[in-house]
Amino acid sequence: MPNMPKMEVYMKRAMVAVLLAGAVVLPAFGAENRQDGFPNGGRLVYGEYGRPATLDPITSNDMVGLRVTELLFNGLVSFSPKNEVVADLAESWEVSPDNRVYTFKLRRDILWHGSSGAAGRRVTADDFVGTLDLIQNPRTLTPLKAPYELVADTRRVSEDTVSITLKRPIVNGLGRLSFKVVPTFALQNPDFFARDDPFSQKPVGTGPYRLREVTPEGDVVMDANQSYHRGRPHIDEVVLKPFADRNVLTQSLLFNSTDMIVQLNARDIAQVEGDKRFNLYPYNALSYTFFGHNLQNPHLRKKEVRQAIAYAVNRQEMLDSFYESRGTVISGPFAPGSWAYNLDVKPLSFDPVRAKELLARAGYTRSGADGYLMTEDGSPLQFTLKVPIEKENETIKRVVLAFQNYLKQVGVKVDLEFREWQAWQEDVFVNHDFDLMIAEWAFDDSADISTLFHSKETGAWRNNFIAYSNPEVDGLIIEAKTTLDREKQRTINQKLHALLAEDQPYTFLWTVTNYAAIHKKVRHVDIQPFKFFTFVDGWYIPTKEQAGSPE
Amino acid sequence: MSTYVEVRSDPTLWERIRSRKKGKSIAAAYGVLVAAFVTLAYLLSLAGWLPADPDAMDLGAMNQLPSASHLLGTDFVGRDLLSRAMVGTQAFFLPGLLSVGVSLLFGTLFGVLAGFWPERFATPVGLFLQLMESLPKLVLVLLVIALFRPDIYLILLVVGVTNIPATAELLRAKIATLKRKSYIEAALALGVHPARVIGKHILWLHGRGVLLVQATVGMGEAILIETSLSYLGFGVQEPTPSWGNMVALGKDYFFRGELWVSTAPAIPILLTVLGFYLLGDALREPIAERRAS
Amino acid sequence: MLKRIGTTVLQEAIRSGGLLLVVTFGMFALLSLAPGDPVSMYVNVQSLSPEEVEAVRHELGLDRSFPVRYGAWLSRIAQGDFGTSLRSGRPVAQDLWETGWRTLLLTGSAMVLTLLFSSVTAYLSATERHPRWASALTAAGYGLSGVPVYWLGYVVIYVATTRFNVFPVMSGTSTSGAWMFLVPVFVLGLGNGTVSEVTRHLRGHLETVLTEDYIRTARAKGARLWRHLYKDGFVMPLSSLVASKTPYLLGGAVIVEQVFNWPGMGRLAWQAALDRDYPVLLGITLVAALVIRAGHMLKEATQVAVNPQLAS
Secondary structure, eight states: OOSSOEEEEOOOOOOSOOOOSSOEEOOOSSOSSOOSOOOOOOEEEEEEESOOSOOSTTTOOSHHHHHHHHHHOOBSEEEOTTOOEEESSEEEEEEOTTSOEEEEEEOSOOBOOOSTTSOOOBOOHHHHHHHHHHHHSTTOOOTTTTTTTTEEEEEEEETTEEEEEESSOOTTGGGGGOOBOOOGGGSSSSSOOOTTSGGGTSOOOOSSEEEEEEOTTOOEEEEEOTTOTTOOOSSSEEEEEEESOHHHHHHHHHTTSOSEESSOOGGGHHHHHTOTTEEEEEEOOSEEEEEEEOTTSTTTTSHHHHHHHHHHSOHHHHHHHHHTTOEEEOOSSSOTTSTTOOTTSOOOOOOHHHHHHHHHHTTOOOBOTTSOBBOTTSOBOEEEEEEEEOTTOHHHHHHHHHHHHHHHHTTOEEEEEEEEHHHHHIIIIISOOOSEEEEEEEEOSSOOOHHHHOTTOOSTTOSOTTOOOOHHHHHHHHHHHHOOOHHHHHHHHHHHHHHHHHHOSEEEEEEEOEEEEEETTOBSOOOOSSSTTTTGGGOBOOGGGTSSOOO | OOOSOOOOOOHHHHHHHHHHHHHHHHHHHHHHHHHHHHHHHHHHHHHTOOSSOTTOOOTTSTTOOOOSSOTTOBOTTSOBHHHHHHHHGGGTHHHHHHHHHHHHHHHHHHHHHHHHSHHHHHHHHHHHHHHHHHSOHHHHHHHHHHHSOOOHHHHHHHHHHHTHHHHHHHHHHHHHHHHHTTHHHHHHHTTOOHHHIIIIIIIIIIIHHHHHHHHHHHHHHHHHHHHHHHHTTOSSOTTSOOHHHHHHHHHTTGGGTOOHHHHHHHHHHHHHHHHHHHHHHHHHHHHHHHHHO | OHHHHHHHHHHHHHHHHHHHHHHHHHHHHHHHHSSOOTHHHHSOGGGSOHHHHHHHHHHTTTTSOHHHHHHHHHHHHHTTOOOBOTTTOOBHHHHHHHHHHHHHHHHHHHHHHHHHHHHHHHHHHHHOSSHHHHHHHHHHHHHHTTSOHHHHHHHHHHHHHHHSOOOOOOOTTOOSOGGGGHHHHHHHHHHSSHHHHHHHHHHHHHHHHHTSHHHHHHHHHTOOHHHHHIIIIIIHHHHHHHHHHHHHHHHTTHHHHHHTTOOOHHHHHHHHHHHTOHHHHHHHHHHHHHHHHHHHHHHHHHHHHHOGGGOO
């Protein structure tokens, strides 16, 4: 079960360093043969909340499963810790002058995972063609359909050259083609992929680790891939232990049943931080939490009301009390780590006096006997805040209770309504039956907010469920999407940020810093913030600390 | 009326059972005390006579131990635990009675049908009861919540329905036992009207114990099942307090050593459920005595 | 004679079949009525056009009408095909088997513990021997079964970790001893709320039996009580109890399974309900209904065996 419903917004990736015309050879990240002198051996056990549904990169749609695929699979390209595109299975590439055709030259030393000991078969261009065809096949149910919709054609040029043609040129398309390759020859049906193909539970990839077994309890046991193209990973074995209770998960770390937790609960950070056995690694996801205002509600349609709500709420206090200040209050529709974030726009301050003024200006001057402001027809000014029910949502509960309280202080009544997760989704996305809602958007690296705020993106299951409509914003959004100039994009986005900060279609809350807790014995830890295990092959455990591994 | 066919009991053993009354009366007294306390808290909370506002938050005083201003301490957003605990009785008082009422009413109906006229009703009723037993309780509650909303009355109504088989089976077995002892035959032979046999003789005299025990068990379960649902996220929802959701909220601070936030509401649960169990025990005893006379 | 057995078996088959049909249909109906569907497990609905979402629904067979889908499931079941989980793609039969016996192990052991504890308590209470022990055990049993079971689990884990430096949660790759299995058994066995019910039930029966003539005769003769007590005092009520607890056997340990990371059927059913994973949920419901039916028949057989005059 996910912690907080994160709605993935798949957008174009915006990367640094566009390379046009001419062949460019980029060195693969990491040594060919691992000659860093660090010892091999040891075992890394990591705990997660929830079980992965499937283990293949095509159908995986949950965070836990996606992280396992990072251990087991690779793609043409990958990303450095600073999010620059680097070569992975591709050795080099060329981009056509019109920015539409990407031709990749593959490395020759990539082998599919074989059974233990036996060497696998070589990866060829056919595999990449097969994978993309698989993704695009209408019968394959995959969340990758949308991001790879822009691929017009994939073609094998030679045994180790593959060319991918896009439907239209996009800025920094290289980063978009980082899909993980699967051996279509090993599938039940090479044309389309369904979850009931045993491959989804017994995947074969090219990654630093190879699946050995999944125990009936759900532990995923993986061995080092001896023939990994970047050199055999140092750590011999990696095991995923899923837990159904977040508190027990943290205890498992503190009592040596696991070595690592990928996403530590905010409230447990202090406890782990004080424990000398562990290192905490902060990493920022491009996500933020917000309250959405349904603009079909006549009161929320007034800008002053929305602004009043923002001024009434003490976001910094909530962040400090509930998240131990580990995060940043945001002012606009981007995460602060994003290149599009406008640092000049400051978050609205906590100013309940100003909030009341704004409400008065909007026409709410009389108060009822219960202390709440009254609307024209004499009823209290009240909104229903719909919250999805989840097992581990204690922090969100604190946030909404505090929110209710803050608004009470300025005379606005908020009713909390908890709904079962799927029912909540229908209320918000389909029926638009809500006044306020709370959620978290998770972006991939691009900053395309078009589906959130463009006036045409309304309708069932569209992301603009608040029915926001602003022609100026519409125009800017289109411009940002169509321009090929990165700098121009940045300027436009910053303008969007300023506009939306003023208009407050959402009450923008914060981005919380994620922390991974890892036992000190694991050294040389590099984390890719969006693809956590990208550099796991470089992690090592000193020989003296390899024994005494958790059970 | 001593026209029953009865078992004469051993006077020695009988005396012993009677002397046990003393220990049992302590238990019964405890049970009654608990019921009184709970009712008092319930009425006070309805009247609004609480030590503090159960919804008043204080972010500067979260998860605190008992103090002068908060006799039971505070919860994860600084609200007074004692007031919330008192209001929490509302989450099981009436809904629990609803649950118990439903399961007893229909349980009696089915139990009597299957017990009194087994040739006609035992099989269909038995099948119907097994049907209800086969539906997983918690899953059922989840789907009902998804369909409607997380309402404690709805939840406990579903729980009440799922408890019908237990009551029905107990009554049926009781009636079957009485039948075996020709008790019913005798009564009918003496000209007592079947309805009266059912109403007075079976239900009132013999079934009363079983039903009362089921009632107390049902109230206990009403509390406990809400705690399980709260753990899974689906119990009574914020900001309404229930003992279950208070324990569930506290559990996230448990392993850090902040045991009180979760334990404070668990104590009334323990004491109350214990009270209901002991009350059930005590209510059963006088019936057993009467039977032996 | 043979004909009678034949008709009885046939009758039984029809009844059981009917029961299974109604139960699974009811569950399916509830699942279909509840808002939401499995589609969001597969794709990010917001990034697709409505036609594409319909295509997904079609691929999953979700666009067919409800009776048609039920019929399709039924015909597959008739051929022994339980289908595959919508969430993991794994065959449902395999999931049922793997979680089923593990759940039975946990709940079965827990029930044994409950019965043991309650039997001892009931016996001591009813026969008046060692009244202090009887009271203490009763109080302990009632107390433990009156707390939220996960709170009890947390307390046990807390004590184990802080006092004994042991983490009593098993996992697949754990080799530190199967004895740790006893911990959730303890929590479930004593904390599940049925200790009081069972104790009271058994005690009631024992007391009744103790006042019966034949017991008095046996005692007067100086014979050991137990031999005469056990049939009516224990076996009869126990078999009723166990039969009535079979539903709980399969699905009642959801909480303990989550806290102690036990891969059981309760947990599976809960996740499947959240996902609307109907093959899994229907499979579980079917198995549960079968087991309950079997439990009832077994109970009747036991009681008839013990007390032949019950056969009507």
